[in-house]
Amino acid sequence: MPAPWRPNMADTLTIEQSGNATVQDLGRSGAARHGLPVNGALDQYSARVANVLCGNDEHAPLVEITALDFAATPSADVLVAVTGAPADLTVGGVRHPRWEPVAVRRGETIRVTGIHRGLRVYLAVYGSVQAETLLGSCAPDTILGFGRSLRPGDDLALATHCPSIDHPVFRHPLFRMRPPVPRFGEPWTIDVTDGPELAEFGESAHRLVAENFTVTPRSNHIGLRLQGTVPQRVAHGEVLSRGVPVGAVEVPAGDELLVLHRGRGVTAGYPVLAVVTTASLSSLGQTRPGDTIRFRRRTVAEAVATHRAERTTIRALEGRVAAVFESLRLPVHTGRCARDRRRTASDRH
């Protein structure tokens, strides 16, 4: 990495209104061996796209804004991208498109308000923000007590100085990167594949795909609790604790579904009825309490194909962004995190 542009005067993003926001990335891969959850952005697709739209590595730290209004002001000209659930994005009071790069001049306030038909919005900044890491990731771990919610007055240091974008061309809606935008809001269709213990639920297993389920308020990044006519386990006996994947669908107490998400403990002692597909985990991470969910059964091969198609889409977007940024002489930072994610001096371990 070249020497910082201005080593003693890092550009910052000052949080004006924090709502419920944290600095996130795609998660702590490799942490499972330490018995720790992967964590990371609950809508991985939106997080990846936000970073890619800024020319960042998709693993770069970015801001995850959950449910509540958010505002922040950069100390220098920057490029940002806002993705995720539908919301109003304004910069200096002017509305701007989401899911596209947006040029922001120093001192202009970026506001995300009125999040609806989903729960989480992602704000990426050109060059990314700096964040402390644990095992190579800045993703908060609420059980370990790592990471914290942003507060008004916090200054996030920007990792890279953005080349000047004070040029007339940037003041117009310049970019048309057109990443595919998922459908947000009810009815949510969540794809699942059969779990290894599906047979333990006998005939009642089909209720998972036949019935509607409602997201309860006791849902979070660790797991979503869903009400409905739940399948009942017919087998008996205690299950020895074993590793469970993100997306595992369990029926712990017999009266509600528990769908594990990225903050899940790595082991559990309940049979796994089904597993939410990687692609659908992003949608599941956007569901709000009270929302209705319908599960749809898929084969593993179909789920893998969907995931690969999504990655191909993101790679294609990376290519378009690189071509456009190059023509504007904006360096891109794709691939940087693969190197940075190896232990860095700032990592706690």
Added chain:
Amino acid sequence: MDERIVIQDCGDSAVIVTAVEGDAERRWEVVHALATAIEEYDAVPTYDSLLVEFDCATTDHEAVRDIVRAAADRLPSAPVQRASRRFVVPVVYGGEHGPDLPLVAEQLGLTEREVVERHSGTPLTVRCLGAPAGAPMMDGPPFPKPVPRLASPRTNVPPGSVAVAGRQAVISPMPSPGGWPLLGRTPLRVLDLDRLAPYRPGDRFQFVPIEPDQWDDHAGTLAAEHG
């Protein structure tokens, strides 16, 4: 040597490997040796199973199955002697620190004292690091039967809580929700952000009963004997 293990799909990005050959000790050895052998993947080895996680955009279930099977074929047929360290863990049993001790005693048909004696009578072997937060998951004490999980899990279990369920035992390192009956609590800090789990599978925990008024005398950090 495919008969040693069974591999099942577990969603689009994981397989679960179950060791099926030999006794519980051997199955545990097999899944932990496999986890070590496939270091390039995220792996969660527990008692007799191993969850292997991967990115299905860059590999697939069949390729991972092949790698796991090849690793299984290379495993030595005799157990590998592992260095086992001993940790001494003072515990205040019962009362506010172990609110489920009476319930567990009743379920097992033992007195509370007998439950404590069995829990602290012999060292318990750490079998894996699990939820929450890399907790040491151990073989349970020699109880006459499995201990049922609580019908209604607690929303907040204090750090250092010593719990049992089924035929397993655990210490919760961090405040977290939990459905395992609580027998007691240690004043020791089990782990923190600057020092993740100091123990590893195969280590042994010797629990030692202490009185509530000795809590402060035993406060400190969990560490293996003889450094």
